[in-house]
């Protein structure tokens with residue numbers, strides 16, 4: 472049986488504690504081999520029926536990046552208009568994407584038309600395919616962090632516009648837009664806590680039935 476040492480378990484917990492959503496990146500490029508190494512971790516991620524429904528687009532060209540950044544800026548302005556007063560001021564001061572500086576942009580989609588898995592487990596809850604993609608993103612997030620990289624998840628986007636701009640197949644639905652790079656700073660404290668927007672996640676409560 473493969474077992475893990477208490478030291479490893481403690482280190483793993485530290486990795487969880489230090490993961491962070493990173494929005495402030497150095498402009499230093501990431502070696503291609505390191506990006507590939509991180510992406511290969513997805514092969515170990517669980518997925519409903521082993522459907523591996525994640526699909527990735529490396530948003531690399533100037534035109535594709537400019538479209539994604541414009542998309543974020545429009546969606547963020549729209550989101551800001553939903554707040555008022557002091558909360559609007561605070562929202563406007565938040566940094567909610569590292570798209571300008573991140574050396575790697577990955578758009579991650581769920582392919583709802585995949586035949587892999589033959590539909591197993593997704594009949595009653597087709598959303599399980601998208602959940603599988605979220606789980607896989609966590610592998611990438613933690614795997615990148617373990618290698619010194621930071622990852623930031625951007626969701627303030629118009630998904631239909633992004634799909635059109637990236638010209639992806641019709642059956643692909645956007646799950647996450649990820650910025651990856653070397654973090655400018657390392658911290659244990661989430662940015663939204665440091666900015667005074669939110670407090671820490673509560674201890675999970677478990678109902679007994």
Ligand SMILES: Cc1cc2nc3c(=O)[nH]c(=O)nc-3n(C[C@H](O)[C@H](O)[C@H](O)COP(=O)(O)O)c2cc1C
Pocket residue numbers: 490491492493494566567568624625626627660661662663
């Ligand atoms: C599904 C998802 C979408 C997110 N979208 C954004 C986003 O659009 N912009 C942003 O700055 N952070 C985004 N985040 C990061 C969260 O704000 C962050 O995870 C949370 O504040 C806790 O901070 P931590 O990840 O550093 O622990 C997203 C996170 C998740 C899981």
